[in-house]
Amino acid sequence: MDWAKNFYSETGRWWAKAEARIGDRDHHRVAQLHEYAGKQPHRVLELGPGYGTTAAVTANAGHTVTAVELSDRATVASAFAAEVTGGTMTVINDDFYAVQLEGPFDVVSYWNGFGIGSDADQRRLLTRIAAEWLRPGGVALIDVSNPFVWASWHGDEEHLMPNPEQGYEHELYETTTFDPITSTATDTWWRADLPEEKHSQHLRCYTPADLALLVAGTGLTLTTVVGDPAGLLKDQHEYLAVLHHEV
Ligand SMILES: C[S@@+](CC[C@H](N)C(=O)[O-])C[C@H]1O[C@@H](n2cnc3c(N)ncnc32)[C@H](O)[C@@H]1O
Structure with a gap:
């Protein structure tokens, strides 16, 4: 996992000027958050927000967002946080394996990034989500890399x-x-x-069946895989996994 901070900091320096812009993808993600968690104001923990564009749109929709980013992309995310007009957005430049946060959260999201490190590392993260951050009945929304x-x-x-x-x-x-x-x-x-x-x-890639095995015993249950079978076989390089905190 040691590569992650350098990789995302260095490539962030190459690409931030072009890619640190709010776009359709961010609005689509917030629409998915509303679909699976409801539109009422939530406390949202966003893991690995990168430049923070999705976190900013989430906050602008009225939610209270805490965003934990390891790399220097956190600086760009902080600039977006300063411009938020609706709810609130707080950026913490830290490692989500180490950071101590004041929960609970209604929603934990990890858009495009899950799969760094070993299976044991993913299980450690999923267990933290369930045991420390997500309220009982809360929803985790995690993009998972598709091996096909x-x-x-x-x-x-x-x-x-x-x-x-x-x-x-x-x-x-x-x-x-x-x-x-x-x-x-x-x-x-x-x-x-x-x-x-x-x-x-x-990036460790998981089929939906493998993901269900990975989450077993973490306190989360895989309830929905967003994606159609044809897309998963052809061009959908990641799928959204909707997980619920077991009550
Ligand atoms: C592939 S990028 C995706 C960024 C953003 N979610 C998006 O969709 O544009 C993954 C992000 O997760 C962050 N990340 C990876 N491991 C992390 C960790 N242990 N703690 C906090 N952030 C981490 C990386 O620095 C990077 O910004």
Whole structure:
């Protein structure tokens, strides 16, 4: 897990100018939060918010949001927090395995990021969600990397040219591999002008069936998998898992 802080801080420096913008994806996520938890004001804990765009839209919808971000992307998230117009957004620059928070929360969300580290690490996080943060009956919304699609990307290579008008300053290369034994995707990036400095993220992917096994005994129950079977086989690289805190 040691790579995570550096990977997301470094790539955040490459991409924040282009990607730290509120967009449709953020509004779609908040619509999903309302669908699975209701629209009434909630205390929301968002894990790994990155630049904080989804957390900001969540707060603007009237919720009280605490966002825990490990990397330097927290600085960008704090700037979004300062602009919130509806509820509140508090950014904590810390590791969600170590941070002490004042719960309980009605909703815990982790959009696009779950799967760093070992199965034991994921179970530790799921157990913290259930035992320390989520109120009984509360909802956890977690995007999970889908092995069927990541496997289909094995061996893919990308070469991206700079696009300063869009905020992309660097010429970049990317390779993607998938290990079918550990069901782990490795996504490696480097700048064309710094070819020795490679930056990789490693994402443990879980089928919905494997996720149900992973959560067993953590205090959470997998209640819904958002995604249709055709999409999961073809192009949906992650799916939203809706989990409930067992009462
Ligand atoms: C793939 S990014 C997704 C960011 C954001 N949720 C989004 O969808 O744009 C995953 C984020 O989780 C953060 N993260 C990873 N491990 C973390 C940890 N242990 N504690 C807090 N944040 C963490 C990373 O720094 C990164 O910003």
